[in-house]
Amino acid sequence: MGSIQLALLLQSLDQQLVDWAWIRQNYREDIVPAVIGHIYLSFVSVAIALAISLPVGIIVSRYRKAYPPVTILTGLLYTIPSLALLAILVVIPGIGVGPNAVIIALVAYSLLVLIRNVVTGIDSVPAETIDAARGMGLTERQILFKVEIPLALPVIVAGIRIATVTVIGIATIGAYIAGGGLGQLIFDGIDQNFPTKVIVGAVLATAMAVVADLLLLALERYLRPWARRVRGAS
Amino acid sequence: MIEFKEVSKIYPGAQTPAVKDLSFEILEGEICVLVGPSGCGKTTSMRMINRLIEPSSGEILIDGEPNTKMSGTALRRKIGYAIQQIGLFPHRTIARNIATVPQLLGWDRERIRRRVDELLELVGMNPADFRDRYPSELSGGQQQRVGVARAMAADPPIMLMDEPFGAVDPITRERLQDEFLRIQENIKKTIVFVTHDIDEAVKMGDKIAILEQGGILAQFDSPENILTHPNSEFVASFVGADRVLKRLSLLRVADMRLDPADGADDLPTIDERLTVRDALSQIVGVGATGGIVERDGERQLLTIKAIEGLLKDSGSARG
Ligand SMILES: Nc1ncnc2c1ncn2[C@@H]1O[C@H](COP(=O)(O)OP(=O)(O)O)[C@@H](O)[C@H]1O
Ligand SMILES: [Mg+2]
Numbered sequence: 001m002g003s004i005q006l007a008l009l010l011q012s013l014d015q016q017l018v019d020w021a022w023i024r025q026n027y028r029e030d031i032v033p034a035v036i037g038h039i040y041l042s043f044v045s046v047a048i049a050l051a052i053s054l055p056v057g058i059i060v061s062r063y064r065k066a067y068p069p070v071t072i073l074t075g076l077l078y079t080i081p082s083l084a085l086l087a088i089l090v091v092i093p094g095i096g097v098g099p100n101a102v103i104i105a106l107v108a109y110s111l112l113v114l115i116r117n118v119v120t121g122i123d124s125v126p127a128e129t130i131d132a133a134r135g136m137g138l139t140e141r142q143i144l145f146k147v148e149i150p151l152a153l154p155v156i157v158a159g160i161r162i163a164t165v166t167v168i169g170i171a172t173i174g175a176y177i178a179g180g181g182l183g184q185l186i187f188d189g190i191d192q193n194f195p196t197k198v199i200v201g202a203v204l205a206t207a208m209a210v211v212a213d214l215l216l217l218a219l220e221r222y223l224r225p226w227a228r229r230v231r232g233a234s
Numbered sequence: 235m236i237e238f239k240e241v242s243k244i245y246p247g248a249q250t251p252a253v254k255d256l257s258f259e260i261l262e263g264e265i266c267v268l269v270g271p272s273g274c275g276k277t278t279s280m281r282m283i284n285r286l287i288e289p290s291s292g293e294i295l296i297d298g299e300p301n302t303k304m305s306g307t308a309l310r311r312k313i314g315y316a317i318q319q320i321g322l323f324p325h326r327t328i329a330r331n332i333a334t335v336p337q338l339l340g341w342d343r344e345r346i347r348r349r350v351d352e353l354l355e356l357v358g359m360n361p362a363d364f365r366d367r368y369p370s371e372l373s374g375g376q377q378q379r380v381g382v383a384r385a386m387a388a389d390p391p392i393m394l395m396d397e398p399f400g401a402v403d404p405i406t407r408e409r410l411q412d413e414f415l416r417i418q419e420n421i422k423k424t425i426v427f428v429t430h431d432i433d434e435a436v437k438m439g440d441k442i443a444i445l446e447q448g449g450i451l452a453q454f455d456s457p458e459n460i461l462t463h464p465n466s467e468f469v470a471s472f473v474g475a476d477r478v479l480k481r482l483s484l485l486r487v488a489d490m491r492l493d494p495a496d497g498a499d500d501l502p503t504i505d506e507r508l509t510v511r512d513a514l515s516q517i518v519g520v521g522a523t524g525g526i527v528e529r530d531g532e533r534q535l536l537t538i539k540a541i542e543g544l545l546k547d548s549g550s551a552r553g
Contacts, residue, residue: 132321135286135394136335136384137311150325226324226368 019196030185030197035204038181041099041171042208045106046164049114052107054156057118058144067119074112082109082170086177102174102181109170110163117159121152154224161216168209172201182208236260236283236392236424241292243278243449252278253449256292260441262391263422267439269429270472275449276428280394283426284313296392311338314385314393314423318400320377322369328354328380329365335388353383356417375406382414386421396428411437432473436461436480444469457484478545482511485544487527487536495535501526504536514541 023031060067080088082105089101125148133143175183182201189197236259243253253275260266268276281287283294285306294301301309322331329350336346351361357379369377378399385393399407399414411434418425427438435442436457444452444460446468453460453469461481464470473480488506495501504513504525513536517525524537 126319126321126324128317128319128321129323130321131286131319132315132317132381133323133334135284135310135315135317135321137307137309137338138334139307142338147323151323224325226370 017195018199019194022194022196023200031200031204034180034182034185034201035208037099037179037184038168038171038205038208041102041106041174041179041181042164042167042212045103045167045171046110046160048103049107049110049163050160053111053114053118053159056111057115058122060115061119061122070115071112074115077108078112080108082173083176086173090177097177097179099174099179101177102171102179105174106167106171110167113162113166114156114159117155117162118152121155121159122148124155125151154220157216157220157223161213161220164212164216165209168205168212172205235262235295235297236266236426237295237298238279239293239295241279241282241289241294243275243282243287244290250448251290253282253289256449256451258443258451258454260424260426262424264440265418265425265427265438266441266443267427267429267435268443268445269432269435269439270445270452271447272430274445274447276430276445277396278449279445280396280426280428283392283394284310284315286310311335311388312390312392314387314390314395316381316385316393316395316398318397320369320381320401322377322380322384324369327366327368328372331369331380332384332387334384335390339388341388349387353386356386357383358413359383375402375410378402378410382410386423390423392424392426394426394428397430398427399434400429407434414438433480433483436473436484444472446472479511479514481545482514482541483509485510487513488529490536490540490544492527492529492534492536492540495526495533501535503528510541510544514538 056070060070077085085105085108086101089095089104090097095101095104129147129151130143133147138146171179171181172183172186174181175187182205185197185201185204189195189199189201238256238258241253241256242251244251256279268279270276278287282289283296283301285301323334326334329347332350332353333346336349341349350365354361354364359376359379364372364376364380369380372380378401382395382398385395399410402410415438427435429435429438439457441454442457442460443454446452452472453465455463458481460469461473461477461484464473464477470477486506487504487508487510490510501522502516502520502525504516504527506527506529508516513525517523517536517538524535524540527534527536
């Protein structure tokens with residue numbers, strides 16, 4: 001995105017860079033829907049990816065042999081260039097252009113980091129904590145839900161944070177296959193040689209990523225109250 | 235009462251058993267210490283009682299019933315469990331850590347709250363200060379106290395303790411041992427206590443089971459008898475060349491019958507609460523042949539000779 005913006009900026013130095021009047025007139029029918037579309041794409045993608053990654057991560061942390069193939073598969077998805085993945089998805093019958101193809105691609109990108117963090121989080125639970133839990137008579141289910149997941153949660157949220165920021169960025173490309181979102185503004189701006197749209201789209205996408213990052217960071221801290229408070233042991 | 239009947243454990247893939255044909259009985263209200271060198275199967279034996287490990291053969295009876303009669307989780311909720319690594323839940327406050335088993339058993343909140351405070355008091359920690367802290371905000375000794383309190387929370391008749399004071403410095407360990415013995419005097423639990431430290435075994439145990447490599451029971455007896463009559467080379471070398479002195483550490487000056495002292499002003503004064511071993515050390519330390527014990531307003535004489543006599547009549551027990 002950076003180079004495109006720069007090229008445009010240089011090209012249009014003679015124009016007024018940001019057309020504030022356009023923003024005032026069009027924010028309701030152009031900008032707000034683009035923002036909502038973008039939030040929709042990102043949120044739904046991360047939510048679906050999480051719904052897949054949590055159970056997969058938990059299963060993989062139990063059946064260790066499944067971890068390498070899962071990592072290879074999700075790693076492979078992660079390395080496919082985004083544009084190529086979108087192109088492949090639209091030619092698959094039943095998917096075609098539109099937000100669904102974009103969501104599938106974004107889910108595919110999120111799996112690697114999410115599954116990895118679920119497994120890392122569960123692995124980080126001290127063995128003696130689990131032994132004590134079992135020794136006191138917690139069932140395997142209770143160990144998972146009352147000990148392992150709460151202790152893994154901050155690490156899982158850290159994964160959600162990385163995935164969300166990545167997804168918000170990549171989602172802009174989704175407009176290329178009519179996925180909507182802020183990418184639509186950017187592509188329109190390029191087509192119409194109208195830098196205001198490009199800048200509004202880019203700035204809002206960046207701001208959204210930053211806000212999501214901060215919110216999730218705050219959540220991560222909130223979920224780790226035992227590390228937040230620092231008091232000297234006496 | 236806990237009874238091991240011909241219990242063996244061979245881990246999958248292992249050439250030799252970790253525990254072999256173990257048979258012995260732990261009486262109600264007693265502390266039975268499992269002691270032996272590292273890897274001799276102490277932890278394995280202990281964990282078969284609450285079925286964290288299932289034996290390969292043999293059975294374990296609790297109050298006459300096989301411990302397989304109820305589910306493993308139901309069994310474990312009735313048996314206290316404390317380990318060296320403590321394993322407090324880092325994400326739960328001290329109060330909620332201690333409340334773990336009562337919560338599993340469905341106690342109401344008020345009862346749990348009262349029990350938590352009572353236990354914190356019992357292990358010498360001010361409830362108001364500690365109940366809302368997280369484990370990371372406690373020292374090692376405090377964490378071990380909480381570990382023991384958590385194991386006692388639902389007042390289980392049996393407690394399993396695997397090197398429960400193993401992770402603290404020697405001074406703190408001694409204090410925790412003394413405190414625990416004081417608590418046990420009142421609660422009279424049946425306790426299986428694992429340690430690799432023979433001194434701790436002698437101090438804590440009503441009975442000691444010495445295991446040797448391969449999980450074989452080398453000797454099972456009272457500390458006095460093990461120190462007086464080790465039944466094999468292995469036991470003799472495990473209890474150490476200072477076993478005579480160790481016996482003296484089982485006895486307190488207060489338990490000895492002493493004669494009145496007349497004169498002998500130059501002898502050191504001995505506190506009657508000392509162990510005989512410490513008293514002897516104090517006497518020998520100042521180059522004397524005896525010491526003066528003040529008891530019931532009377533001055534009594536403790537001589538090295540009297541201590542020697544103590545060792546000769548071999549069966550003499552505490553109290
Ligand atoms: N989970 C296990 N799998 C295989 N072997 C084990 C396992 N736990 C313990 N062992 C082996 O069994 C023997 C006894 O171990 P353990 O009961 O932990 O001894 P101790 O507590 O006396 O140090 C050791 O040789 C140890 O290596
Ligand atoms: Mg052990």
